[in-house]
Amino acid sequence: MNDKNSQKIVDIIQNWARxxxxxxxxxxxxxxxxxxxxxxxxxxxAERLGVRGAATPRQADVLLITGYLTVKTMKRVIRxxxxxxxxxxxxxxxxxxxxxxxxxxxxxxxxVLDKYLPVDVYINGCMPRxxxxxxxxxxxxxxxxxxxxxxxxxxxxxLEWYRANQxxxxxxxxxxxxxx
Amino acid sequence: MxxxxxxxxxxxxxxxxxxxxTLYIGPQHPGITGNMMVKVQVEGDTxxxxxxxxxxxxxxxxKLQERRNWLQSFTLLCRFCVPEPDPVEESYARAVExxxxxxxxxxxxxxxxxxxxLARIGSYMLWYGGQNGSLGLYTMGQWSVGxxxxxxxxxxxLTGGRVYHMYIWPGGVRRDLPEGFADKVLRTMDYLEKRLKxxxxxxxxxxxxxxxxQDVGIISKEKAVEWGVVxxxxxxSGIKSDIRIDDPYEVYDKLDFIVPTHEGGDIxxxxxxxxxxxxxxxxxxxxxxxxxxxxxxxxxxPNPHKWALPKGDAYARTEATRGEVGMYIVSDxxxxxxxxxxxxxxxxxxxxxxxxxxxxxxxxDISAIxxxxxTCPPEIER
Amino acid sequence: MMKELKENIVKRIKANFxxxxxxxxxxxxxxxxxxxxxxxxxxxxxxxxxxxxIHLSHISCVDWLEEGELEVVFIVWSxxxxxxxxxxxxxxxxxxxxDNVDMIWRQANTYEREMREMFGVQFTGLxxxxxxxxxxWQGPPPFRRDFDTAAYAEKTFWHRPGRExxxxxxxxxANRDGEEIPDFAKKYSR
Numbered sequence: 001m002n003d004k005n006s007q008k009i010v011d012i013i014q015n016w017a018r019x020x021x022x023x024x025x026x027x028x029x030x031x032x033x034x035x036x037x038x039x040x041x042x043x044x045x046a047e048r049l050g051v052r053g054a055a056t057p058r059q060a061d062v063l064l065i066t067g068y069l070t071v072k073t074m075k076r077v078i079r080x081x082x083x084x085x086x087x088x089x090x091x092x093x094x095x096x097x098x099x100x101x102x103x104x105x106x107x108x109x110x111x112v113l114d115k116y117l118p119v120d121v122y123i124n125g126c127m128p129r130x131x132x133x134x135x136x137x138x139x140x141x142x143x144x145x146x147x148x149x150x151x152x153x154x155x156x157x158x159l160e161w162y163r164a165n166q167x168x169x170x171x172x173x174x175x176x177x178x179x180x
Numbered sequence: 181m182x183x184x185x186x187x188x189x190x191x192x193x194x195x196x197x198x199x200x201x202t203l204y205i206g207p208q209h210p211g212i213t214g215n216m217m218v219k220v221q222v223e224g225d226t227x228x229x230x231x232x233x234x235x236x237x238x239x240x241x242x243k244l245q246e247r248r249n250w251l252q253s254f255t256l257l258c259r260f261c262v263p264e265p266d267p268v269e270e271s272y273a274r275a276v277e278x279x280x281x282x283x284x285x286x287x288x289x290x291x292x293x294x295x296x297x298l299a300r301i302g303s304y305m306l307w308y309g310g311q312n313g314s315l316g317l318y319t320m321g322q323w324s325v326g327x328x329x330x331x332x333x334x335x336x337x338l339t340g341g342r343v344y345h346m347y348i349w350p351g352g353v354r355r356d357l358p359e360g361f362a363d364k365v366l367r368t369m370d371y372l373e374k375r376l377k378x379x380x381x382x383x384x385x386x387x388x389x390x391x392x393x394q395d396v397g398i399i400s401k402e403k404a405v406e407w408g409v410v411x412x413x414x415x416x417s418g419i420k421s422d423i424r425i426d427d428p429y430e431v432y433d434k435l436d437f438i439v440p441t442h443e444g445g446d447i448x449x450x451x452x453x454x455x456x457x458x459x460x461x462x463x464x465x466x467x468x469x470x471x472x473x474x475x476x477x478x479x480x481x482p483n484p485h486k487w488a489l490p491k492g493d494a495y496a497r498t499e500a501t502r503g504e505v506g507m508y509i510v511s512d513x514x515x516x517x518x519x520x521x522x523x524x525x526x527x528x529x530x531x532x533x534x535x536x537x538x539x540x541x542x543x544x545d546i547s548a549i550x551x552x553x554x555t556c557p558p559e560i561e562r
Numbered sequence: 563m564m565k566e567l568k569e570n571i572v573k574r575i576k577a578n579f580x581x582x583x584x585x586x587x588x589x590x591x592x593x594x595x596x597x598x599x600x601x602x603x604x605x606x607x608x609x610x611x612x613x614x615x616i617h618l619s620h621i622s623c624v625d626w627l628e629e630g631e632l633e634v635v636f637i638v639w640s641x642x643x644x645x646x647x648x649x650x651x652x653x654x655x656x657x658x659x660x661d662n663v664d665m666i667w668r669q670a671n672t673y674e675r676e677m678r679e680m681f682g683v684q685f686t687g688l689x690x691x692x693x694x695x696x697x698x699w700q701g702p703p704p705f706r707r708d709f710d711t712a713a714y715a716e717k718t719f720w721h722r723p724g725r726e727x728x729x730x731x732x733x734x735x736a737n738r739d740g741e742e743i744p745d746f747a748k749k750y751s752r
Contacts, residue, residue, distance in 0.1 A: 026210040030237065031262045031558060033214075034343055037309065042326030055210045072697045073215065073236045076207050099722040102255060105247065105712040106240050107704060108696070111719045127343060169718060172698040235695040243704060243711050278590070408618055408669040426644055427591070495592075495620065495637055495646070508622050508637070521622040528669045561695055 011147060018061075018087060019141040020050040025060035025084070029077065030067025032094045032127045044130035049137055057083040062140070065117070067127070068096035068109045074116065075170055081117060088152050089144075091136060092119045095126050102126075115165045118151035200228055203543070207236055211314055211547035214557040218534070218550075222543055230538040232531050238561040245520050250276065251349075251484035253520065258344040260522055261559045263306050266299040267500035268522070269348040271507035274429060274496035276350040279511060280489050285476040288352035289430045294365070294468050295338075295348065296430075296498070297461045301372065302331045303501040304458050307551070311451065312383060314547035315392050320383055327375055330368050337361065352478035362469050369462050376458065384455070393447035397537055397549040400445055407536075408528050411503025412457065413553055416450035418443040423499040434471070437464050447552040488515050502526060502554040524559030531560065567643050568593055571613065579605055592646045599634075599651045603661050606636065606649065610666055615640040615647060621673040623681050627707040630655045632681060653683065662687040680705040 054060035100111035123136035143149040205218040217233040258265040305328035309321030339345040404417040440456035442449035489511040497506035503525030510519040585594035609615040615638040664671040682703040
């Protein structure tokens with residue numbers, strides 16, 4: 001049963017199941033979190049795509065970084081990301097995750113999210129409309145179906161590079177230095 | 181046998197009372213109103229000590245504004261208070277007009293009042309969702325946040341953006357009302373007024389809501405004045421104080437509305453005050469549409485790259501959903517501002533008042549109290 | 563009516579505090595007093611207890627780098643008389659020390675914590691945890707005017723490089739996907 005064809009069929013079924021049930025962690029990290037309640041409620045209902053909120057990192061599939069990240073929040077987000085279990089994805093929401101947005105000269109926000117956490121899909125806008133958010137989720141579903149949404153694997157393979165970047169901006173590193 | 185069991189039980193209860201556990205109601209939590217942390221020490225189920233920790237959203241706006249000129253600061257200002265950006269723009273525009281001595285045409289004042297009251301109703305719709313969601317009643321959030329989209333549609337037609345508008349500039353408003361806009365506003369107000377009856381049946385007639393909010397989080401009258409409380413929290417403790425009546429700005433002295441107050445000081449009274457204010461806002465909007473004069477809508481500002489304000493300082497404040505929103509600006513005669521300092525209502529409610537109010541309450545009520553005080557972390561840390 | 567109220571307040575303050583310099587030429591309901599820093603607790607007590615200014619609106623700090631001074635401003639409001647009073651004082655920039663006023667108004671505790679962290683003003687007798695908004699911050703007080711935030715951000719964080727050429731995005735996409743730019747868009751292309 002372990003030949004290539006049956007593995008391909010197992011992958012197809014697995015990806016189909018995963019893409020229709022994406023649970024978002026309830027964490028509003030920045031000002032983009034104001035457009036998440038309209039996306040999840042009656043008009044732009046996201047639950048028809050299988051997207052609903054999850055309360056703890058152990059039960060969530062996707063970490064939605066809504067907007068800018070300050071250095072203080074960055075420490076907690078890294079911890080939360082490492083507590084999430086596979087399969088997991090990261091969506092960068094808003095233009096602040098792409099190049100710093102309008103806080104490009106602030107001493108407290110990070111400018112490029114991709115250096116510290118592996119991002120699968122970006123949704124641009126300031127802030128993105130609920131329709132743009134749904135289109136972002138649809139894009140994530142397409143990547144999962146093709147088998148290309150492997151940010152988590154990339155993080156595990158290049159852990160030293162990500163850690164070096166993270167330790168450069170967070171001076172007081174008190175998190176466990178484990179590897180899987 | 182039974183006696184030994186009772187002695188064993190009493191010993192464990194005593195041991196539990198001696199040991200206080202620290203809980204981090206942390207930045208990632210489905211029950212808090214944003215990205216902040218409340219560190220509580222509990223004994224059993226009762227809170228003994230509470231500490232608020234903020235700073236997760238600090239972007240240093242006031243430092244960034246020293247590098248922008250007076251008009252570019254607008255793009256930064258909206259993001260101070262995320263659920264309700266219009267009162268912040270209004271405070272800034274009025275402070276700049278006070279400093280420079282710039283006149284605002286009558287029509288622009290009426291349009292500004294229209295925007296502010298629409299933003300107030302929209303923010304109360306979000307509050308409905310948050311307050312009920314903290315007690316486990318999730319239907320209300322689905323209804324009210326869904327209805328808030330109709331107000332955001334109006335904003336989008338007028339200004340181009342759903343959440344951040346950048347519409348109220350010093351000297352007036354940025355563009356005039358389009359054709360047929362007044363009819364759309366009146367139709368939305370009729371629809372919302374019908375929905376308010378449904379919300380009452382679902383929320384205020386609900387035994388669960390009544391039992392969980394009465395006599396919880398009580399703020400007495402003396403305490404409210406001592407601790408500098410503002411907004412619906414102050415009105416829910418029985419003191420009639422509203423900036424729209426005490427220190428009127430724009431055209432509020434020509435409009436007819438009442439300021440509701442309630443004795444009691446618990447979460448139930450504050451919810452009643454907010455519910456009555458929605459009806460007053462709808463009343464104000466109808467009067468504004470009726471009385472709106474025609475004429476100029478913008479006293480045009482000069483070239484923003486060369487616009488310098490005279491030396492001095494000014495402080496302007498507005499009544500937002502949560503209370504007093506104030507903006508203090510200092511100018512040294514140049515093109516860039518010297519200092520812009522913003523004061524939100526949550527700055528006072530969220531740190532000193534919350535830490536004192538939580539002592540003696542249950543852990544399960546933390547979320548309800550935070551929603552009722554209106555703590556909004558972006559306002560606290562800018 | 564407002565003018566008489568304001569004159570009354572000015573007379574009473576100047577009778578009790580000899581070093582208060584006032585400014586009364588504002589059109590709206592505002593008064594301004596400048597005092598020395600040692601008088602601040604007593605003048606605030608007097609305004610709150612005897613004259614009815616029970617609401618503290620704001621405490622702010624401004625950095626006058628060229629004059630070498632920090633200015634602290636208190637804004638209080640009287641709900642009965644409906645008048646705003648600004649009380650201001652100047653501190654030496656190299657050693658800014660002030661008295662703690664949070665026994666008069668509790669919410670002053672938060673304002674003072676922030677001023678201590680962001681400007682470096684020391685308040686004698688303030689009891690509050692050290693860190694308020696910043697965590698493990700090792701630089702100078704950030705809101706002072708000699709701290710350059712853009713240079714710090716450039717040095718600490720990695721920035722994404724921008725586009726080198728000023729090419730119109732529509733042309734780039736049209737060339738890449740083989741699409742035709744419509745006529746109305748050609749009029750606005752650079």
